[in-house]
Each structure stands twice: as structure tokens, then as C-alpha cells.
Amino acid sequence: MNIETISNKSSRIDYIDLLKGFTILWIVWWHAGCPPFAQPYYHVPIFFFLSGLFFKKRDGFKNHLKRTTKHIGIPFLFFYAISYPYRMIVYLWDHKTLVGFRWNCILDLFKIEWRADYLYVNVPLWFLMCLFSLQIIYFFINKLPDWIIWIIALCSAATYIYTQHIPTPFMLNDAMHYLTYFAVGNLIGQKLLLFLKNNRNRIVLVFSCIILYVIIKLFAPLIQHEFINNISSHLLTFVFIFLIIALFSFIRKVDRKNILRFYGLNSLSVLGLHVPVLIVFQRIMHKLFDNFGLEGAFVCTVLTIITLYPFIVFINKHLPFCIGKNSNTDDKILS
Secondary structure, three states: OOOOOOOOOOOOOHHHHHHHHHHHHHHHHHHOOOOHHHOOOOHHHHHHHHHHHOOOOOOOHHHHHHHHHHHHHHHHHHHHHHHHHHHHHHHHHHHOOOOOOOHHHHHHHHOEEOOOOOOOOOHHHHHHHHHHHHHHHHHHHOOOOHHHHHHHHHHHHHHHHHHOOOOEEOOHHHHHHHHHHHHHHHHHHHHHHHHOOOHHHHHHHHHHHHHHHHHHHHHHHHOOOHHHHHHHHHHHHHHHHHHHHHHHOOOOOOOOOOHHHHHHHOHHHHHHHHHHHHHHHHHHHHHHOOOOOHHHHHHHHHHHHHHHHHHHHHHHHHOHHHHOOOOOOOOOOOO
16 A cells, blocks of 8 residues: 555565554454454554555646556456456355356446445455545545545544445445545654654553543443444544554564565555465365364464465566566555
């Protein structure tokens, strides 16, 4: 997601790369079938916040569209295309025949739906479709004064419970929801990173976020009102985002071979490839064990992460253009 303002190939923020790695592995864990109590939904808002944090102002819509297509559109189409034959294989595995397979499922990206999970070919790719739409929307919003962007972000958060079921093409309804996190990341993200350069500031922010999180978590359920619950949910998510960024900011001098750093730099490939790999291990685990619980989800997550490594190395070396990279450059999509 375009880390460009204060991070580039020669000068990156290591703890952000680690946070990306942690978060993308959290997404794999989420899809592994872990029990509900072990899967709080903060991973996607974190990525949208980081996307907004490193959104770069550019002159001209043509240049913006060209770059967005290169770094988001082409990778989306690449992962979408290679997932289609794999989805056929999975269907054949499950049903022993292709009779009944929905051959036109590859056209799902043109559907008008309200759900974020209607991309049957590879469900997690909804994120890239949504991000592409959001990048286009925010290009025009970004030209407005900051106070107007704040109002738009707040309205987006406040009205989502009323607009989320409106069918739209290309994840536009989801884009308007995550606009809240993207816009706030863009408006204050850089200031937050500067603030966290001071060790005292880090400590203060960590303890402040912990206190706020506990307060909201304890008292929000006492208010039985849909609108208030919606706002408190957004507040809780923002508090967690600030907390996790502050915690990761304590990390210094990271080994370039650190596993979180590797998966953080290659978060786009993990997003696009993890479900096809994960499906195999989930099928095997279900065959071996009747009770597929926390342990099974953990095993599937670990095996998927390990299996993805050689695929990621291969794509980086031989197909960098397909994932929005130039040869031998870092991941700039899910940044």
C-alpha cells in the first residue's frame, strides 16, 4: 500500500515492515478457521490505516491511475487469474466431478453486491479491489481542506451501519467504510510516526491506549444503541491501531532476515497466495481430526506460512511485474 513518503528502498521504517508482517500473518490465522474468541477484527483496519499513512499526493489523475493500476490492479488480476484453475481443482477434489462447477465465477468481480466476500475465486482479493477503488476516491478527496476530510471520515464511520448493505460494484461500499481508517492514517499518520521517535512518547501512548481500550471495552456494551455501538467499535479499533504501532516502534536494529520482515515486505504475495495453500492443509486436517479447533488452525497457519516462502521467492525473482514490483525492490503494495 505505497510506503513512499518516509520510506523507500534505501530507507525503510523497520518496525512498520515488522508490523505489516505480523498483520498479514494475522490474516492467514483469521482464514485458518480459528475459534471466534481468537480472531479480533483489527488486521484489515490496520492495513487501510497504513495505506492512508503513506498515500502520496501526485499531480494528475492519469499518473495516479497508472501507478495504482501497476501496484494494485495488475497484482489483483494476476492472483485472480491463477486462482481460477485452482478453484476448479478444489471443486474437483471436493465433488469428484466438475458437473455443477460455476464456470462464470471468474466474472464475479463485475458483480454488484454488498458483501466483501463475493469473489469466489479467491475471497481475500476483495481487499485489493476495495483498495483500488479507495485509491481513486481518495485522490479527489485529498484535494479538499483537512477539516473537510475529517468530516468525511467521521461521516463514513457514523453511517456505515446504514450503508453497508447497499449493493455496489468493485467494493465501493466497503471502500467508503474503510475510508475512515485510510483518511485518518493520511491525516495524522506521519505525525504519529514522528511522535513515536521519542521514547517517552512511546511509553505514554502505550499506557494511554491500554487504559482507553479497557474503558471502552468495559463500558461500551452497557449502552444498547446501534449508533453508539458503531462509534465505540471504531474508537476501539483506532485505539488498538495506535497501541500496536506504538508497541512495534520500540523495536530497533532488526535483522534483515527476520521472518516478520520478510513476510511484511512480501505481504501482497501472502495475501494473494495464502488461501490456495491454506485450503490444502485445512482439507488434510479435517480428514485427520474431527475436532478442528485452535490447535488445528495454528498448525494450518504455520504450514501455510512455511509453504508460501519458496513461492514468494520464485515470484519475486521471475514475475516481479505481476506483483507490482520492479526487479529486486521491496513490496510497495501492502505497506
